[in-house]
Every structure is written in C-alpha cells, then in structure tokens.
Amino acid sequence: MLRNNLKIAWRNLLQKKGFSFLNIAGLAIGMAASLLIGLWIYSELSFNQEFENYDDIAQVMQTQTFGGELSTAVNQPMQLAGALRNSFDDHFKHVITSSFTGDELLTYEETRITRSGNFMEPGITEMLSLQMIAGSRNALEDPTAILLSESTANALFPNADPMGKLIKIGTGMKAQVKGVYKDLPRNSDFGDLTFIAPWELLNTVANFEARLGWGNNWFQTYVQLQQGADITAVSELIRDVKYDNIKSSGDDSGPISKPVLHLHPMSKWHLYSRFENGVNVGGAIDRVWLFGIIGVFILLLACINFMNLSTAKSVKRAKEVGIRKTIGSGKNQLIFQFLSEAFLVVLLAFVISIVLVLAGLPFFNDLTDKTMAIPWGNPMFWFSCLLFMLFTGFIAGSYPAFYLSSFRPASVLKGTFGNAQGASGLRRVLVVFQFTISTVLIIGTITIFKQIEHAKNRPLGYNKEQLLYFPINTPEVRERFETIRDELLQSSSIEEVAASDVLISDTFISNSGFSWKGKDPGMSEEFNTLRATYGFGEMIDWELKDGRNFSREFKGDSLAFIVNESAVRYMGLENPIGEMVKWGDNGSYKIVGVVEDMITRSPYDQVRPTLFILHYGRFLSFVNIKIGGRGNTRQALAHIEKIFNKYDPESLFTYNFIDQEYARNFLNEERMGKLATFFALLAICISCLGIFGLSAFVAEQRTKEIGIRKVLGASVSGLIGLLSREFVVLVLVSCLIAIPTSYYYMNSWMDDFYYRTEISWWIFIAALVGALAITLLTVGYHAFRASYLNPVKSLRAE
Amino acid sequence: MMLLQLNNLFKWVQSGGQRIFLLKDINLDVEEGEFISIMGPSGSGKSTLLNVIGMLDNFDEGEYHFLGESVHNLKEKYRANLYKEYIGFVFQSYHLLDDLTVKENLEMPLLYKKFKASERKAMVADMLDRFNIVGKKDLFPVQLSGGQQQLVGIARALISNPKLLLADEPTGNLNSQQGEEIMDLFKQLNNEGVTIIQVTHSEKNAAYGSRIINLLDGRMI
Known part of the structure; x- marks a missing residue:
C-alpha cells in the first residue's frame, strides 16, 4: 500500500512540475532556515558542555552596592581563593584564582606571536580536564612552567619540539614549555585559552602580594565542587566571606559596598549572564527563545504554503477521492495516502534543505560568529531530523489529508462539488x-x-577621526613618555600625543571613595575615571564648558579634576569650578574644568559621571596619537613604528584607530x-x-x-x-x-x-x-x- | 434469493423552508440474478436512486435491507465494508484514475481489500485476459479510446467478484458500436450470475434487462 501510494505521489509530483517546485522549494527553504536555527540553538545550549566537570564548575560572583544600585560582577580579590580553600575545603575540589584572559606576546628566539591566554592556578588543568599531547597536567605546579595549546605550540615552534623550550611572555616574564594540550572547544568560554601560565609567575613578577588587598577586585575565582555537592547550599555558605574579611582587614569600603558572594554554575555562564539589581534575569537565553520562535514560525509559513496549495488543487483531487471511495477505499486509507504524499514531499525538501544548509553554513557562521557544522556522526542529529521531518510532514500534510478524505463521493462525482468555500x-x-x-x-x-x-x-562630544593608539607594554615606555612624545612630534604629520590609562572610546574603570561639600552621607558614589597626560583633552577636541584644561603652567594640576556635566549634576554642584573633592587617601582635588558629556562607553547608554585626572605614572597604558590632516596616515605610521621599536624593541608594534574601536x-x-x-x-x-x-x-x-x-x-x-x-x-x-x-x-x-x-x-x-x-x-x-x-x-x- | 429491498424510502433536500423530494416513497425488491434498467427523464432521481442503492449517498427516511442487513441502521464503517464486499460501480465518464496505468487501476480495489501481492497479480492477469486488454495493461487512461476505458472501468468493478454491479449510463459517452459491445458484455455477465442495475436513457439498452423501472420526479411509476 505504502509503495503504491508513494508511486502515485511521485507521478503526481512529476506531472505537475511547476506546482511541485513551488511546494518543495518553499518547504526546503523553510526547513533549511529552521535547521540553521536549530544548529545555532544546539550550539548555544551545548556551550561549555564538552567539559567533563561541566556540572561541578562554577565561578564566584559578587554583588556590590554602588549609589544605591546593586551591581553583580565576576571580578574578585586575589585573597578570596585562599580564604575559600581554608574554610570550605571539604566542599571544593579546586579553587582557582585566575587573571582575565587577554592577549600576550609570546617570544621564542626570532618568532613572536600574540596569543590570548591566562595566568591560572594549577588546579585548572584538572578542572578543565585538559587533554595533554605532551607533558602532564600537574606541570603547572612549577611556577616557571607554561602550557601551550596545540595550535599555539605549532605556531611558535613550527618545526621543533616545544617541550622544554624557554619562552618569553610579554616583556617581563620567562617560562619553560612543560606541556602541550589539545585546543579547548571553540564552543566554550575557554575557547580562546591558548596558553596557560602559572598564576604564581604573574603574582611574583607584578608583586601583587604586597600591593593588593581585599578591596582590589582584579581577578576571577573559579571553583570545582566536590562531586554531588549542592551548589545552592555551598553558594549560601560562602555568602559573606568577602564582607567579613574586608571588614576585619580594616578597609572601610567593604561595609559601604556590602559585597555578597554567590556561585554561578558553568551551565549558566553563557545563557544566563545578565544580572539586574543582584538578580539573575536571563541573558543570551532570550535570544535563543527569540530565534527558536522565529524558526518555528518560518517552518510554519512553509507548511502553510503546502496546505494552501494542496487545498487549492483539491477540486482536481476531489474526483480522485470520489473514485477511490467508490472502489472501496476507507477514509483512513485516504488519510494515509495523502499523508504519505506529504512525507514524500517533505523528504525531498529535506534533502534539498541539507544542501542549502551546507551552502549557507559558511555565511551563517560568519553572521553568528560561530563554527557550526552538521554533526553527521551524531545519532541524536539523525533522530532529531527524523522527528523534524515527521513533525513538518504532519503539520503540512494533515490538513489536506483530513480535508480531502472527507469528501462525499456522490457529490464530487456528480460534479456538484462546490468550490470548497x-x-x-x-x-x-x-x-x-x-x-x-x-x-x-x-x-x-x-x-x-x-x-x-x-x-x-x-553626537560623540569628541573627535574620533585620525585618532589612533598603541598599548604601552613596558615600564620604560611609561617612564620615558615625554621623550617619546617629543620624538613622535618631530614628524609633521603628527599633531598631538598624549597617554592615558583607558581609551576615550571605553572608559571602563570606575572609582569610589570620593567626598565633597554637600554630599549626601548615605550616597555610595561611583565615577568613571580617565587618567591622562597633558594635552589629552585638546587632542580629542572635547568641548570645554567652564574653567580650563590641564596646563603645564599650573603647578597644582596633579591634584585637579576636570569633570563632565553629568558629574556636576550627579554631585549636585551649583558652581563646580574651584570646589574641592577628597578622594580617599589620595588627597584633595580641585575641580578646574567642566566638559560637555561625551560618549565614552556604550552609545546606547546614559553618559556616566566621569572624572578626568592628570596622571604621569604606572596606570598609563596607551599612547594616543592625533594625526594631522588626511593622507598623512601612512607617513605617520611609519614614523610611529620607528619610535615604538626604538623604545620597546621586544614587542610587536600593534596599533588601532579609535573610530574602529568605537x-x-x-x-x-x-x-x-x-x-x-x-x-x-x-x-x-x-x-x-x-x-x-x-x-x-x-x-x-x-x-x-x-x-x-x-x-x-x-x-x-x-x-x-x-x-x-x-x-x-x-x-x-x-x-x-x-x-x-x-x-x-x-x-x-x-x-x-x-x-x-x-x-x-x-x-x-x-x-x-x-x-x-x-x-x-x-x-x-x-x-x-x-x-x-x-x-x-x-x-x-x- | 432476495438481494436487496427498499421500503418506503424518501430522500429530500431542504430549500428555503421547503422540502424538495429527490426520492419519494420508493419500494423496490431485487432478486439475485436480475438485470434491471432504471429509466426516466433528466432530474427524475435515477442517479440518486443508484447512489443510494450503492451506499454512496444517504437517504432520509425508510428502510434498506441488503442481503439481510439493515443498511439504514448500520454505521458508516460497516456500510463501507458491505459495499466493498458486494458492490461494483461503473460510471458514464469511466472515472479511471488518470495517474495510474490500466493494470494499476485494476489492482486498486484489491489493495483496499488487502489482498496479498501474489493474489492481486493473479486476479489482475485474469481480468486483463478475460477482457482481452493484456496489451494495454501499461497504458494510461488517456491513451485509450472511450470504449476501452469503459472496459477497464467494468473490469475494475468486477475484479473483486461483486454480487451487484451498478452502472450509471455506462454507454452514455460511447458510440453505438462500442455501446453495443458493452451491453453484450453486461448480458453475458448477467448470465454468469451477476445482478445488474443500470441507469439508461436508451430503450434499446433497457431492453437488454429483465425489468424496467420508470422514475418521474423521484417517484416510481
């Protein structure tokens, strides 16, 4: 019966080629779109899942109070890991302090490459179940070792065995390659962890131990729970660890910001990462839902085409139904016949849609910034496809099947069959x-x-054109900035040079601990801050509303602020110029200028109150350069590179334009x-x-x-x-x-x-x-x- | 032996608060082996009566007994089974399935009756042989003449050995020579024991039968 039905269906398709084409093409496009969305959803939902300890890994997050608002973040003080290990050792298998993943220059002899990686405590290798190609997982116990991912090792040692080689990280650190691990899954939060250096190495070189306390939230803390531990219970246990420690360490910022710790499980990192007022309110999962719904809708649209076209040609098929019924077909047999026709169409459409998906995947990957592929070898994939086809076939075929099969033979054969109102x-x-x-x-x-x-x-409030920067990699550049500036300015194509701690396109650093006349004592204030050298404001061409820029002529400017208009409103100042602001132990600063609000963070957000501080010291991280006149860029870049290589010969010259950053x-x-x-x-x-x-x-x-x-x-x-x-x-x-x-x-x-x-x-x-x-x-x-x-x-x- | 019996059968449609009768007080007994012709002007209810007898159409009042079963009390499903088992239909415009070959058209009723493949093959071959259309078995209906199509239609109606063959103006679309051939075939089938009820306009064709029923405005006269 089935074979017979399919044979007839096939002939039907061949006979009405245009109609079949519309039907199959529509369905194929719809199916391809939902398949792509399906792949994307699968990739989102399976994010991080390749890690063996997926269920037990968590990140310690803290919720602090700033200006009456709760803000939740992952950054933690370095002391936290030790405190957790000491007090709650029986709940955790590993507690790991880690820096934030970032780009570092890796140098071996003449080979220099920039790779993203991290400084982490040794337990991370077990936590992430690193698959070692060479060396062993516990090699990271040695504070002078470094583990490279396979691809990093291949790039740095194209023709040699990397094991035992001494390489340089950045400009100040040396480490010996003691292990090579298989690249971590791209579809995970550690996909860009292409080298792992010991946390101890960074700690020693940067002298963190002596400099940083419980108030410096510069790092991240990962934990792996003992198998079977209840994450909510442990999360509750560690709630006040930071608060208690910060209070007993004598730092008075703790009681104000009231830090509350909690564990954020790995299963939630990717899709549930947004916190509002201390509460987890979803995140990327919203997009998963959105596109899931769009996918279902697009498939429905395609199914509707199938239904509509089938019922439209029902007049033609009514006769067939009539004949079949008179020669003994039951209703169920007709339903079965029409459904099998639908399934044949769906099967053809599916094959085409797979071809479409294969053709569209590179484009779609590009669009979504993913590396998705059809998991041919995964039985679940085939099973889902089967379900998918059955579902589509049923949706598309059920209406025509039930509708057509219910025709009364006497009326359709007599020809009095109405046009199916x-x-x-x-x-x-x-x-x-x-x-x-x-x-x-x-x-x-x-x-x-x-x-x-x-x-x-x-309106940006500053001029981002012809503005570029390069990062400061070594203390020498920082210390000799004035000399470097002078040499840069020797080129006629360079208009101005100033260094800063953050870029004007993203002033992500914020500070608190300020007090001023008339400040509400209950206010726990927070300002964005940007530290820069003389000339920075003139260089970016900000709009001075009141007062003056920093100037070499005024000796006291190292204790001066320029504030933006939002800050003036935030502080409630009538006449800001000349007002004094006390900043913790740093001293009292005088407000010398007010500038118009600038977009220094997300262009979608409100402008935050921001302080600009004159600074020549260890915070300077970028040299900003304004190129004079169009067409001079190449000439200017050549000059900059020459100066850069002169003062920082070990680093790679990298630069970027502010407008690109923006x-x-x-x-x-x-x-x-x-x-x-x-x-x-x-x-x-x-x-x-x-x-x-x-x-x-x-x-x-x-x-x-x-x-x-x-x-x-x-x-x-x-x-x-x-x-x-x-x-x-x-x-x-x-x-x-x-x-x-x-x-x-x-x-x-x-x-x-x-x-x-x-x-x-x-x-x-x-x-x-x-x-x-x-x-x-x-x-x-x-x-x-x-x-x-x-x-x-x-x-x-x- | 009694094949079917209609007692006081009515069929009507409601139109603007009025009942228009399609069939009115029909009483009919049909014995096995009869060859009946239904005659009457257009719109007199001939086809309706045939459809009611063939269980393709419902009626509103009265009784219908078929081989001792009370059709008026039967559920749709049993009625369909009864129909499938004992009745074959032949149409004026043949009503072959255009997408199927002659062989496949013949096979279709057997599929619905769930015969095994080997049995189906044998029965189809037998039918092709009997109607002398073996050479046409792989052709599609459009490739046949009207007479040939009707032959296939009759063969299809007969393939599952029905007791009753219903024919709605079987020669209406054929020329006189083809028509005669079909009627001869009917006569022969009737002689072999098949009960036949046909609707016809032609006195000549009606003469092949053993009894004539005349209808006027839904009433037997």
Missing part, C-alpha cells in the same frame, strides 16, 4: 497569518537598523540586524512563493468567469484588479494585525537602550507599502496572464 476561508486565514509574520519581521528589521543608525549618529559598540546590534534581515527575507520569500501558487490556482479556477466577463466587455486592467483584489485585502488585514504587534515588541526591545530612536509612523507605512508592492508583483503575473487570455479559448475549454 470552507477551504478558501481557511486559506485566507493562513495567508493573513503568513503576511502578518512577514510584516512583523520587516518592521522589526527596519527598527533595528534605525536604532543602530540613531546611535551611530549620536565601531565595535555596534557589532552585536548589527549582527542582530543582519540576522533579522536574513530571516525577514526568507519569510517574505516563502510567503510570496505561497501566494504565487495560490494566485495561479485562483486565475485558473476563474478562467471561465474571466472569459465571460471579457465577452461582456470587461477591460484588462479591470480584470487584473478583480483578480488581485482578494490578495490585497488579505495583505492589508495582515498589516493591521502586524503593526500593533510589532509596535509592542519593538518597544520592549528598545527598552534595553537608554538612547533610543522613536518607532516612527513611516516605518509602518514603508512596511505596508512594501508588503503591498510585493503582493501585487507576485499576484499580478497570473492576473495579467489570465486577463490577456483570448476568451474564445477559455470558453471553448469548458
């Missing part, structure tokens, strides 16, 4: 559904891009926008395939009517209008539903941004006009053809 009603509903989804996606896409554009056009703020949203465009286009494409097919059937069904109308004198344009009207009305109805829906959702999306665009009316008009234009183009083809048909022909055909 019920079915065309449902078809209308389904088309409206399709276009509602498509229009919502169009509006969403436009809004995302409008928001990005809006933020891009936000552009990174838009990466996430732009990616989101591109994905939304991608899926919106797919949705429109599928919906259009659907109404293209439908309009063909409508035109065919009404051939006789059109013939008669023409004989009676109807004009071609009138007929085209007649044939298109129904679809236009449907699309208008869709827009009516889509506009409030998308308004609601886009409003809640934009709630995340402080600086946001308006959802203006023209977006809706544009979506409406766009949807209508697309509909008319799609439907118009068949309407046009049908209307131009010679009536003699169409009437004779009856």
Whole structure:
C-alpha cells in the first residue's frame, strides 16, 4: 500500500512540475532556515558542555552596592581563593584564582606571536580536564612552567619540539614549555585559552602580594565542587566571606559596598549572564527563545504554503477521492495516502534543505560568529531530523489529508462539488497569518537598523577621526613618555600625543571613595575615571564648558579634576569650578574644568559621571596619537613604528584607530540586524512563493468567469484588479494585525537602550507599502496572464 | 434469493423552508440474478436512486435491507465494508484514475481489500485476459479510446467478484458500436450470475434487462 501510494505521489509530483517546485522549494527553504536555527540553538545550549566537570564548575560572583544600585560582577580579590580553600575545603575540589584572559606576546628566539591566554592556578588543568599531547597536567605546579595549546605550540615552534623550550611572555616574564594540550572547544568560554601560565609567575613578577588587598577586585575565582555537592547550599555558605574579611582587614569600603558572594554554575555562564539589581534575569537565553520562535514560525509559513496549495488543487483531487471511495477505499486509507504524499514531499525538501544548509553554513557562521557544522556522526542529529521531518510532514500534510478524505463521493462525482468555500476561508486565514509574520519581521528589521543608525549618529562630544593608539607594554615606555612624545612630534604629520590609562572610546574603570561639600552621607558614589597626560583633552577636541584644561603652567594640576556635566549634576554642584573633592587617601582635588558629556562607553547608554585626572605614572597604558590632516596616515605610521621599536624593541608594534574601536559598540546590534534581515527575507520569500501558487490556482479556477466577463466587455486592467483584489485585502488585514504587534515588541526591545530612536509612523507605512508592492508583483503575473487570455479559448475549454 | 429491498424510502433536500423530494416513497425488491434498467427523464432521481442503492449517498427516511442487513441502521464503517464486499460501480465518464496505468487501476480495489501481492497479480492477469486488454495493461487512461476505458472501468468493478454491479449510463459517452459491445458484455455477465442495475436513457439498452423501472420526479411509476 505504502509503495503504491508513494508511486502515485511521485507521478503526481512529476506531472505537475511547476506546482511541485513551488511546494518543495518553499518547504526546503523553510526547513533549511529552521535547521540553521536549530544548529545555532544546539550550539548555544551545548556551550561549555564538552567539559567533563561541566556540572561541578562554577565561578564566584559578587554583588556590590554602588549609589544605591546593586551591581553583580565576576571580578574578585586575589585573597578570596585562599580564604575559600581554608574554610570550605571539604566542599571544593579546586579553587582557582585566575587573571582575565587577554592577549600576550609570546617570544621564542626570532618568532613572536600574540596569543590570548591566562595566568591560572594549577588546579585548572584538572578542572578543565585538559587533554595533554605532551607533558602532564600537574606541570603547572612549577611556577616557571607554561602550557601551550596545540595550535599555539605549532605556531611558535613550527618545526621543533616545544617541550622544554624557554619562552618569553610579554616583556617581563620567562617560562619553560612543560606541556602541550589539545585546543579547548571553540564552543566554550575557554575557547580562546591558548596558553596557560602559572598564576604564581604573574603574582611574583607584578608583586601583587604586597600591593593588593581585599578591596582590589582584579581577578576571577573559579571553583570545582566536590562531586554531588549542592551548589545552592555551598553558594549560601560562602555568602559573606568577602564582607567579613574586608571588614576585619580594616578597609572601610567593604561595609559601604556590602559585597555578597554567590556561585554561578558553568551551565549558566553563557545563557544566563545578565544580572539586574543582584538578580539573575536571563541573558543570551532570550535570544535563543527569540530565534527558536522565529524558526518555528518560518517552518510554519512553509507548511502553510503546502496546505494552501494542496487545498487549492483539491477540486482536481476531489474526483480522485470520489473514485477511490467508490472502489472501496476507507477514509483512513485516504488519510494515509495523502499523508504519505506529504512525507514524500517533505523528504525531498529535506534533502534539498541539507544542501542549502551546507551552502549557507559558511555565511551563517560568519553572521553568528560561530563554527557550526552538521554533526553527521551524531545519532541524536539523525533522530532529531527524523522527528523534524515527521513533525513538518504532519503539520503540512494533515490538513489536506483530513480535508480531502472527507469528501462525499456522490457529490464530487456528480460534479456538484462546490468550490470548497470552507477551504478558501481557511486559506485566507493562513495567508493573513503568513503576511502578518512577514510584516512583523520587516518592521522589526527596519527598527533595528534605525536604532543602530540613531546611535551611530549620536553626537560623540569628541573627535574620533585620525585618532589612533598603541598599548604601552613596558615600564620604560611609561617612564620615558615625554621623550617619546617629543620624538613622535618631530614628524609633521603628527599633531598631538598624549597617554592615558583607558581609551576615550571605553572608559571602563570606575572609582569610589570620593567626598565633597554637600554630599549626601548615605550616597555610595561611583565615577568613571580617565587618567591622562597633558594635552589629552585638546587632542580629542572635547568641548570645554567652564574653567580650563590641564596646563603645564599650573603647578597644582596633579591634584585637579576636570569633570563632565553629568558629574556636576550627579554631585549636585551649583558652581563646580574651584570646589574641592577628597578622594580617599589620595588627597584633595580641585575641580578646574567642566566638559560637555561625551560618549565614552556604550552609545546606547546614559553618559556616566566621569572624572578626568592628570596622571604621569604606572596606570598609563596607551599612547594616543592625533594625526594631522588626511593622507598623512601612512607617513605617520611609519614614523610611529620607528619610535615604538626604538623604545620597546621586544614587542610587536600593534596599533588601532579609535573610530574602529568605537565601531565595535555596534557589532552585536548589527549582527542582530543582519540576522533579522536574513530571516525577514526568507519569510517574505516563502510567503510570496505561497501566494504565487495560490494566485495561479485562483486565475485558473476563474478562467471561465474571466472569459465571460471579457465577452461582456470587461477591460484588462479591470480584470487584473478583480483578480488581485482578494490578495490585497488579505495583505492589508495582515498589516493591521502586524503593526500593533510589532509596535509592542519593538518597544520592549528598545527598552534595553537608554538612547533610543522613536518607532516612527513611516516605518509602518514603508512596511505596508512594501508588503503591498510585493503582493501585487507576485499576484499580478497570473492576473495579467489570465486577463490577456483570448476568451474564445477559455470558453471553448469548458 | 432476495438481494436487496427498499421500503418506503424518501430522500429530500431542504430549500428555503421547503422540502424538495429527490426520492419519494420508493419500494423496490431485487432478486439475485436480475438485470434491471432504471429509466426516466433528466432530474427524475435515477442517479440518486443508484447512489443510494450503492451506499454512496444517504437517504432520509425508510428502510434498506441488503442481503439481510439493515443498511439504514448500520454505521458508516460497516456500510463501507458491505459495499466493498458486494458492490461494483461503473460510471458514464469511466472515472479511471488518470495517474495510474490500466493494470494499476485494476489492482486498486484489491489493495483496499488487502489482498496479498501474489493474489492481486493473479486476479489482475485474469481480468486483463478475460477482457482481452493484456496489451494495454501499461497504458494510461488517456491513451485509450472511450470504449476501452469503459472496459477497464467494468473490469475494475468486477475484479473483486461483486454480487451487484451498478452502472450509471455506462454507454452514455460511447458510440453505438462500442455501446453495443458493452451491453453484450453486461448480458453475458448477467448470465454468469451477476445482478445488474443500470441507469439508461436508451430503450434499446433497457431492453437488454429483465425489468424496467420508470422514475418521474423521484417517484416510481
């Protein structure tokens, strides 16, 4: 029976090639899109899962109170690990202090490469179950050892055995390669951990022990629980460890910020990383849901095409149903037949969709910044695909199956079978559904891009053009900055040079411990700070509102602040110039200038109160350079590189432009926008395939009517209008539903941004006009053809 | 032996608060081995009666007994089984499945009756032989003449050995020579024991039968 059904289905497909093409292509595109989304969701959900100790690994986070707001972060003091080990040893297998993963220059003889890696305590090798290619996991116990990932080892020692070789990390540290481990999974938070150096090495070289206390949250703390330990219980146990220690160490900032510790399990790092007011409120999981829903919708759109096209040609198949019933077919056998036809189509579509996925994966990987591949060898994959096909086949095939099989043979064979009013009603509903989804996606896409554009056009408050920087790698550069500046300025293409601790495009450092006249004693204040040398403000061309810039002519400027307008409001100062601000033990600073607010963090956020401090010392990390005039860049760069190599011969010369740094703020949203465009286009494409097919059937069904109308004198344009009207009305109805829906959702999306665009009316008009234009183009083809048909022909055909 | 019996059978449609009768008080007894022709003008209810007898259509009042079973009390499923077992249908416009070859069209009823593949093969071969259409077995309906199509239609109706063959103007679309051949075939089948009820306009064709029923406005006259 099944074989017979499939044979018939196959012949049916071959016979109506155009129809089959629409059906299969639509389904294949829909399936490919949902497969891609499925792969992406799988990759998101399986993030970090390749680690054996996935269930037992956690990161210690702390929630502190700043300015009445709770802020949760991963950074911890170096003393925490020891305290946890001492007091709660029976709960933890490993407690590990680690620096933040960053780029370091690795040097072996003449080979110099920059790789990202980390300084970590030895237990990390067991925690991450490193697979050693050479050496052993406990090699990291030796504070002069370093472990390299396979790819780093290959890059640094292309033709030699890395084991035992002495390499240089950065400029100040030396370590011996004592192990090579297999690259860690890309789909994990440790994917960029391409070397692991001993934490002790960094600690000794940087003399942290002597310098840093419980108040310096410079590091991260990872733990691995004893097997079977209850993470919530342990998390509760360690709650006050930092608070108690910071209080007994005599640091008075502790009681103000009230740090509360908790364990954040590895299973939540990736998808549940956002904290608001100390509470975990999700994170990337929102996107997983969003795209999951989009995937299901796109698949539904494709299934709807299948249903619509099947019911549209039901008039043709009604006769077949009638005959089959008169020669003894039961209803169930017909349902089975139509379902098997649907499954055949789905199977074909699936094969095509796999090809589409293979072709689209590189592009999609690029878009999502992932390295996804089809897991051919995974039985779960095949099982899911089977389920996926059954699901799609059932959704797509069930309606036609149940609908067609319920025809009464006597009436269909007699020819009194009406044009299936019920079915065309449902078809209308389904088309409206399709276009509602498509229009919502169009509006969403436009809004995302409008928001990005809006933020891009936000006045910066400084001039980011022709501004570049290079990092300061050695104390020599820092100490001899003035000399270096003078030598740089010798080139006529360089306008100004100033050093700073953070970049103006991202002033991520914040400080507290300030007091001033009139400050509310209960206020636990926090300011962003930027330390820089003379000339920094003039170089970036900030707008001075009041007072003056730092100047070599004023000797007291090392104890002076320039503040932004937000800071003035934040501090509640009437006349800021000349006010004194006490900063902990650092002394009293005088406010000498007020500058206009600048976008120094995310362009979507509110400008934070910021202090600018004159500084020539150990915090300086970047040399900023303003190039004078366009076209001088190459000349300037050559000069800069020469000076750089003169004063820092061991490092690689790297530089970047501030405007490029700034552009990174838009990466996430732009990616989101591109994905939304991608899926919106797919949705429109599928919906259009659907109404293209439908309009063909409508035109065919009404051939006789059109013939008669023409004989009676109807004009071609009138007929085209007649044939298109129904679809236009449907699309208008869709827009009516889509506009409030998308308004609601886009409003809640934009709630995340402080600086946001308006959802203006023209977006809706544009979506409406766009949807209508697309509909008319799609439907118009068949309407046009049908209307131009010679009536003699169409009437004779009856 | 009694094959079927209709007692006071009515069928109507509701139109604007009025009942329009399609069949009115039909009483009919059919013995096995009869060859009955139903005649009457267009719209007199001939086809409706045939469809009711063939269980393709419902009726609103009255009784219908088929081989001792009360059809009016039977559930859809049992009725379908009864139908599948004992009744074959032949149409004016043949109603072959366009997508299937002659052989496959013949095989279709057997599939629905769940015959084994080997049995199906034998029965189809037998039928092709009997109707002398072996050479056409791999052709599609559109490749056959009208008479040949109707032959296939009859062969398909007969393949599962029905007791009752219902034919709705079987020669309506055929030329006179083809029509005669079909009627001869019916006569021969009837002689072999198949009960036949046909709807026809032609007195000549009706004459092949043993009894004529005349319908007018849904009523037997």
